[in-house]
Amino acid sequence: MGTNHDHLQDPHPAAPARGRPLRLGVGGPVGSGKTALVAALCRTLGRELDLAVVTNDIYTTEDADFLRGNAVLPDDRITAVRTGCCPHTAIRDDISANLDAVESLERRHGRLDLVIVESGGDNLTATFSRGLADRQIFVLDVSGGDKVPRKGGPGVSGADLLVVNKTDLAPLVGADLAVMDRDAARVRGGRPVVFGSLREDPGAPEIAAWVRSVLAEHRSAGPAPGSADAALPTGAP
DSSP states (O other): OOOOTTTOOSSSSSOOHHHHHTTEEESTTTTHHHHHHHHHHHHHHHHHHHHHEEEEESSOOHHHHHHHTTTTTTTGGGEEEEEEHHHIIIIIOOOOHHHHHHHHHHHHHSSSSSEEEEOOOOOOOOOOOOOTTTTEEEEEGGGGTTTTTHHHHHHHHHHHHHHEGGGGGGGHHHHHHHHHHHHHHHHTOOOOOEOOOOTOOOHHHHHHHHHHHHHHHHTOOOSTTTTTTTGGGGGEE
């Protein structure tokens, strides 16, 4: 895979939205709770949406194995990508392996509503190409200290949703959540931020509600021209 760390330019054009599932990227540092968030979304949304997951690890399939072991989805709806390189490269610079995995799931399961792509653990620069992910969530945790949001970086400042996880640990690590909230608001220019603890609230209802709203927006693009659905009149089943 080639490497291009110019974070100001996306090397791939955005994928046309019409007639395909919403693709949601989930990124963040190692241990921030990305896999726990993916599991929470699968549990909360799995009964109402047709969804699938692609996980990324450099050499193992650990994250996919965790999701399968916790039975958040049927096994054939979870695909693992071994990137063999910097996680950032596989979600932004050379997205071919991830894109192949996403498209394979789409072909295998037909009309999916949502495909979640979890990045391998990376740093504050990690962002998804819009050629791979329509929307992206970046996950931080408070154990890194309350200074992390003000350090910014493309992941923190540019993600469609910032999740600050493990708020229950704030008193133990001396992190000031009010400071984190203030700094996150400043660097994100009004983009939404959710604070919470996936350990204490494993259903992640606020984040799931955000995903539903994004999915509704994605669906408003309508079916692909020339598809069977495009020929159906309004209100047709």
